[in-house]
Amino acid sequence: MVRIKDTEVTLVESVQPFDINPLGNLFGGRMLEWMANIGTVAATRFSRGPAVLAYLDRHFFIRPVKLGEFVILKARVEYAGTSSMEVRIEAWKEVPGGEQALVTMATASYVAVDEYGVPRPINNRLEPDEDERQIYEEARARYESRKRKIEDRKVRRFDLTDPTTGLRWRVVSSRWATPSDAFVGNLVSGGRLLAWLDEIAGLLAARYSGGIAVTGSVDETAFYAPIRVGDIVTVRAGITYVGRSSMEIMLDVIAEGTYGQARHVCTAYFTYIHVDNTGRPAPVPKYVPSNEHERRLFMEGEERRRVREEELARIKRMWGIN
Numbered sequence: 271m272v273r274i275k276d277t278e279v280t281l282v283e284s285v286q287p288f289d290i291n292p293l294g295n296l297f298g299g300r301m302l303e304w305m306a307n308i309g310t311v312a313a314t315r316f317s318r319g320p321a322v323l324a325y326l327d328r329h330f331f332i333r334p335v336k337l338g339e340f341v342i343l344k345a346r347v348e349y350a351g352t353s354s355m356e357v358r359i360e361a362w363k364e365v366p367g368g369e370q371a372l373v374t375m376a377t378a379s380y381v382a383v384d385e386y387g388v389p390r391p392i393n394n395r396l397e398p399d400e401d402e403r404q405i406y407e408e409a410r411a412r413y414e415s416r417k418r419k420i421e422d423r424k425v426r427r428f429d430l431t432d433p434t435t436g437l438r439w440r441v442v443s444s445r446w447a448t449p450s451d452a453f454v455g456n457l458v459s460g461g462r463l464l465a466w467l468d469e470i471a472g473l474l475a476a477r478y479s480g481g482i483a484v485t486g487s488v489d490e491t492a493f494y495a496p497i498r499v500g501d502i503v504t505v506r507a508g509i510t511y512v513g514r515s516s517m518e519i520m521l522d523v524i525a526e527g528t529y530g531q532a533r534h535v536c537t538a539y540f541t542y543i544h545v546d547n548t549g550r551p552a553p554v555p556k557y558v559p560s561n562e563h564e565r566r567l568f569m570e571g572e573e574r575r576r577v578r579e580e581e582l583a584r585i586k587r588m589w590g591i592n
Contacts, residue, residue: 271395271396271397272316272394272395272396272397273396273397273398273399273402274346274347274348274396274398274399274402274405274406275346275399275402277312277315277316277346277347277396278312278344278345278346279308279311279312279315279344279345279346280308280342280343280344281304281307281308281311281342281343282340282341282342282343283304283340283341283343284338284339284340284341285335285336285337285338285339285340285341286337287337289337290336290337291482291484292482293334293482293484293545293547293549294336294337295334295335295336295337295484295549296334296335296336296341297468297472297485298331298468298472298484298485299464299465299466299467299468299469299472299485300465301331301335301341301361301373301374301485302461302464302465302468302485302488303459303461303462303464303465304341304343304361304461305343305359305361305374305376305461306323306326306378306459306460306461306464307453307459307461308343308344308345308359309323309345309357309359309378309380310322310323310380310453310454310459310460310461311345312345312346312347312357313347313355313357313380313382314454316347316350316355316392316394316396317350317355317380317382317392317393317394318392318393318394319382319383319384319390319393320382320383320384320385320454320455320457321355321380321381321382321383321454322380322381322383322387322454322457322460322493322496323378323379323380323460323461323493324354324378324379324380324381324492324493325378325379325416325419325420325490325491325492325493326376326378326379326460326464326488326490326491326493327376327377327378327412327490328487328488328489328490328578328581329374329375329376329487329488330374330486330487330578330581330582330585331373331374331484331485331486331487332372332373332374332585332586332589332591333363333371333372333373334484334549335363335373338366339363339364339365339366340363340364340365340366341361341362341363341364341373342361342362342363342364342370343359343360343361343362344359344360344361344362345357345358345359345360346358347396348377348405348406348408348409349396349406349409349410349412349413350392350394350395350396351392351413352391352392353381353382353383353389353390353391353392354379354380354381354382354413355379355380355381355382355392356377356378356379356409356410356412356413357377357378357379357380358375358376358377358409359375359376359377359378360372360374360375361373361374361375372589372591375585377409377412379412379413379416383457385455387455387457387496387498419490419492420492420494423492423494426492426494426534427494427495427533427534427535428533428534429534430524430532430534432506432522433506433508433520433522433537434506434507434508434520434522435563436561436563436564437508437509437510437563437564437567438560438564439474439477439478439508439509440474440506440507440508440509441470441473441474441506441507441508442504442505442506442507443470443504443505443507444502444503444504444505445466445502445503446500446501446502446503447497447498447499447500447501447502447503447525448499449499451497451499452499456498456499456500457496457497457498457499458496458497458498458499458501458503460493463497463503463523463535463536464488466503466505467505467507467521467523467538467540468485468540470505470507470521471507471519471521471540471542472485472542474507474508474509474519475509475517475519475542475544478509478512478517478554478555479517479542479544479552479554479555480554480555481544481545481546481552482544482545482546482547483517483542483543483544483545484542484543484545485540485541485542486516486541486542486543487540487541487578487582488538488539488540488541489538489539489540489541489574489578491536491537491538491539492536493535493536494533494534494535494536495525495533495534495535496525496535497525497535498525498527500527500528501525501526501527501528502525502526503523503524503525503526503535504523504524504525504526505521505522505523506521506522506523506524507519507520507521507522508520509557510539510567510568510570510571511557511567511568511570511571511572511574511575512554512555512556512557513554513575514551514553514554515543515544515545515551515552515553515554516541516542516543516544516551516554516575517541517542517544517554518539518540518541518571518574518575519539519540519541519542520537520538520539520567521536521537521538521539521540522534522536522537523535523536523537523538539571539574541575541578
C-alpha cells in the first residue's frame with residue numbers, strides 16, 4: 271500500500287533560448303510537454319508499467335516564465351481505480367536564488383496500459399493517510415465525473431468529421447510520428463502531441479492577430495485513441511471565438527496507420543492572448559461570423575469563455591493571486 275505523498279515526483283527544468291518566444295518567455299507548448307511528461311512519470315512509477323494520458327482538465331497559464339528561470343514541476347497520484355489514475359500536476363517558476371511562484375496547475379487522468387496500448391490492471395494500491403483523505407475523495411469525485419463525460423469514447427474515436435470545415439480562419443498540418451516522439455514503447459507521448467497543438471494553434475493565432483500571441487489556457491481535453499510510431503498525424507485547426515484580445519482555437523486530431531486505419535485522437539480548445547512588445551494584452555481585429563457554422567461555434571465559444579473567466583477568478587482567489 272502506498273500513500274499519496276509517496277507517489278510525488280519532481281522535475282526541474284531550466285528555460286533555454288530554444289524554449290522561448292520573441293518576448294523571451296517560455297512557449298506554452300514546452301510547458302505542456304513538461305507537465306504531461308512528469309504526470310506520465312508519476313503514473314508509470316505508481317502503476318509499475320507504462321501509462322498514457324487519457325484526460326486533461328482545463329488549466330490556465332497564470333504567469334510567464336522567462337529565459338534563465340527555473341521551472342519546478344511536481345506530480346502525484348491522488349486516486350487509483352482498476353486501470354485509471356487521477357494525477358495532480360503543478361508547475362512553479364523560480365528566479366535563481368529567489369522565491370517560487372505558481373505558473374499553472376492541472377489535474378489529469380492516466381491509464382495503465384500494456385505493450386500494445388491496451389488498459390491493464392494496476393498492480394498497486396493507494397491508501398491515503400488521514401490527512402490525505404479529503405484529497406483522495408476529491409480525486410475520486412473527479413474520476414467518477416470523467417467516466418460520465420467519456421461514455422461515448424468508443425464512438426468518438428471513429429468520428430473523422432472535420433469540424434473546421436467552413437471556417438475562414440483555419441489550417442491543416444500533417445506529420446509523421448517518429449520514435450523520438452514516443453515516451454513509452456511505440457506510443458507517442460501526450461506531451462509531444464500537446465506541444466504540436468500549441469505550435470499549430472499559436473501560428474494561427476499570430477496570423478489572425480498580426481503579432482505575438484501567447485498561450486492563455488487549455489480547455490478540458492479527452493483523448494479517444496493513442497498515436498503510434500509510424501502514424502500520420504493530421505491536425506485541423508480553426509478559430510471559433512474572438513474577444514477583445516483573445517482568440518479561441520479548436521484543434522481536431524486524426525491519426526492514420528500504415529494501412530489507412532484512421533482514428534480520432536482528440537478535439538481540444540486552446541485560448542491565446544495577443545500581446546504588444548511589453549507583454550500587455552493588445553486588441554485583435556474584430557471577428558464577425560459569416561455563416562451558420564461560424565455563428566454556432568462562436569456562441570459555444572462565448573459560453574466557454576464565460577466558464578473560463580469564472581474558473582480563473584476562483585483559482586486566483588484560492589491561490590491569493592491579484
